[in-house]
Amino acid sequence: MRLTTKGRYAVTAMLDLALHEGKGPISLADISERQGISLSYLEQLFAKLRRNQLVGSVRGPGGGYQLNRPKAEIDVAEVIDAVNENVDATGCNRRGDCQSGEVCLTHHLWCDLSDQIHTFLSGITLADLVERKDVKEVSIRQESRQSEKMIATDIRAASGL
Amino acid sequence: MRLTTKGRYAVTAMLDLALHEGKGPISLADISERQGISLSYLEQLFAKLRRNQLVGSVRGPGGGYQLNRPKAEIDVAEVIDAVNENVDATGCNRRGDCQSGEVCLTHHLWCDLSDQIHTFLSGITLADLVERKDVKEVSIRQESRQSEKMIATDIRAASGL
DNA sequence: TAAAGGCTGACTAATTTAGTAGGATAAATA
DNA sequence: TATTTATCCTACTAAATTAGTCAGCCTTTA
Numbered sequence: 001m002r003l004t005t006k007g008r009y010a011v012t013a014m015l016d017l018a019l020h021e022g023k024g025p026i027s028l029a030d031i032s033e034r035q036g037i038s039l040s041y042l043e044q045l046f047a048k049l050r051r052n053q054l055v056g057s058v059r060g061p062g063g064g065y066q067l068n069r070p071k072a073e074i075d076v077a078e079v080i081d082a083v084n085e086n087v088d089a090t091g092c093n094r095r096g097d098c099q100s101g102e103v104c105l106t107h108h109l110w111c112d113l114s115d116q117i118h119t120f121l122s123g124i125t126l127a128d129l130v131e132r133k134d135v136k137e138v139s140i141r142q143e144s145r146q147s148e149k150m151i152a153t154d155i156r157a158a159s160g161l
Numbered sequence: 162m163r164l165t166t167k168g169r170y171a172v173t174a175m176l177d178l179a180l181h182e183g184k185g186p187i188s189l190a191d192i193s194e195r196q197g198i199s200l201s202y203l204e205q206l207f208a209k210l211r212r213n214q215l216v217g218s219v220r221g222p223g224g225g226y227q228l229n230r231p232k233a234e235i236d237v238a239e240v241i242d243a244v245n246e247n248v249d250a251t252g253c254n255r256r257g258d259c260q261s262g263e264v265c266l267t268h269h270l271w272c273d274l275s276d277q278i279h280t281f282l283s284g285i286t287l288a289d290l291v292e293r294k295d296v297k298e299v300s301i302r303q304e305s306r307q308s309e310k311m312i313a314t315d316i317r318a319a320s321g322l
Numbered sequence: 323t324a325a326a327g328g329c330t331g332a333c334t335a336a337t338t339t340a341g342t343a344g345g346a347t348a349a350a351t352a
Numbered sequence: 353t354a355t356t357t358a359t360c361c362t363a364c365t366a367a368a369t370t371a372g373t374c375a376g377c378c379t380t381t382a
Contacts (some may be wrong), residue, residue, distance in 0.1 A: 025358095027357085027358065027359090028358080028359080029357095029358080043359075043360075043361090044361095046359090046360095047359095047360075047361080050360095057358095057359060057360085058358090058359085059357090059358060059359050059360085060356095060357065060358060060359080061356065061357040061358065062357080062358085063357075063358050063359065064358075064359085065359090
């Protein structure tokens, strides 16, 4: 089992899409800036998310990505799964052949743990996250950071630099 | 967060000690054979378990390792922790400085998940595991395998090979 | 004093992570 | 039609970690 920035980035990016739903396609450049994730890395993650039908894409200027399903129907477990992070805690992928073809001493313990984690993560949808107070607060902070940056860029452009 | 064979081996080995409690010190060679874990790797893991006061050692012939506390007072979370597997799911070790000094969009989600996992694992002691039906069954199988091997070794020795 | 067993440190192949680099393709706009 | 914006795709990389192996030293018991 592992949960690293890969899975965390994927969930964060999907949540960003959910937060900006209804504003048309969102470009990876926007997500990259708001969430502080490398653009090229996002491209790799979205290739997987797209292959797993979680998002749809629109190419060309004004293009970007959109959720392929209502945000209430996408749970966190699926997103992590889509980028190949394995939330299974057993060494044998639940096959039960961990010790030369038979179950090892602790096999059932790791199965129980895996169930626990999966139940937790699949019980949380993107819609649930959007509603959370802490998520709303962070989102507001990110929006204001972004508009500050845009204003600064405009000033620079207007002054001819 | 990661949970790999390292943590699983540590818990398995500690459970082996718990199962053979009262029989004096248990050698790593015995655990290695019963659990199918490389001896040198076990030595590395037990160095950490000893540093964390979870086990005590007796050197010399007839020596080995013993639990340093009653098995009902050692929980799975501590064991995994002792071998440096991090069960924390956040990227910032709960510090909350995940996005340039401030919390990222999904920080609280990963905190909740970490709590969930930690509560689960710290609620299970070695004594609980020893009592489990599936653990008992696997343990019986391992004992019989081991005595089969010993008998085979005896026959070979007796026949002068 | 030899053997059993713990203890230590250095080394290694393989895998994964978190990227970077460079370009191809598609669509909108000037 | 040319340029720009954006997705798409493949290949490469440094660093870290895992799951070991190897070699040898130190203690204690028989």
